[in-house]
Amino acid sequence: MSEGSTQDQPINSLGVLLAHALAMETDAADRYGELADQMEMHRKADVANIFRRLAKAEQKHLDELEEMCAEMDLPHIAPWDFKWGGESPEAIAVDRVSYQMSVKGAVLLALHHEKLAYGFYSRVAAQTGDGEVRRLARQFADEELQHVAWLEEWRDKCGPDDEKPLDDPDPPLSQE
């Protein structure tokens, strides 16, 4: 996010907040779903399961949000004009995953992004001058915090096997 850009300015409109929330939840549901597909494609069922469950949780958020916005005409914001700059906070960067990533690695990566999402909504709530935006941003932050708590619980349950990179009995070799 460049200093001094409009991206640094607080969100003071309900429509702008909801446009951001819709984009973030859409990106999160899509991305977790894509990562689950990738891991299933490579027969990594345990890691795929984590991403699939998160995709479902995000889709539930998204469905609720879309219902809330159904009668509203929200502003259109281009992907590069969102306040967060770059990819939305809840979307795991595609190049951060690997087919050998451990179960715990996947949980920690998701946890990091759920915390970023919580941080985004918390900042919006702290910076806005609009009472309704503050109330809703706090509500969204609390919802993200539920995912954080869920993932922290999952992280704490991980055993030693969950920390090991997944085995590849037939690793890629250059010109085998």
Add this chain to the structure above:
Amino acid sequence: MESCAQKKKFLAKDYKSELKPIWCPGCGDYTVLNAITRALAEMALAPEDVAVVSGIGCSSRIPAYTSVYGFHGVHGRALPVATGLKLARPDLTVLVTGGDGDGFSIGGNHFLHACRRNVDLTYIVMDNQVYGMTKGQASPTTAPDWEGSKLTPEGTGINPFQPLVVGLASGANFIARVSASDPVNMAQIIVEAVRHPGFSLVQVLSPCVTFRPEQQEWRDIVRTAVVDYTDDAARAARRLMTDDGFNVGKVLYKGSRPPYRPEFENTDGSIAELEARFAL
């Protein structure tokens, strides 16, 4: 600010097919697919008004993963196919996708002449400096000292191909380099490339996590270019001569050459008429 109802007719996922990509997790090509679909959604182009043409290679699988018209062509021949398509159907937005091997080695000659012809195409090259689909051989853009392949155990010792320099010298009308680690910026540049008339070349630094795992460090090496684009080809060339290949995120050059758009006679498009034209 426009409202969603005024602007947003399509979502990015509307441009994705039901087919699930089989790229390696972590591959930069996922990001390119996402950037392309985001860019198309932002331009609100109807899927039936867009075509994606490719050659052969991992990245050339993109047409199968989109819901727009697609043509997965012959190795190195994406640009001739796309040229023919655009000339026959100028109403279509035609994107060409592929890798560095497909584009600069097998299709190298077509690349030169596509730049020279300046047909209104957007060529997105996913450059990972390796032939990934055939298990990791040196490609035209591989550094001369890369020793990761059994075919070139001491490196190729050959000067790497410089796509942007060659593209500029050959007449490409729009030149940019982006990183797969920033898909939102990539989407923005693709929108600019599509909207700029003529042949647009977008080089994507797209890591091959399997055969060039060290390329995962590109995310931390790339930097946003500090200067904005120029319309002066000589100035763009001088910038490229001092460039280390990791300045990304901005358009380097926008030319003003008119695109190649030959006039065609009106026909009824029938086979009989076509046969009559070729009759001796």
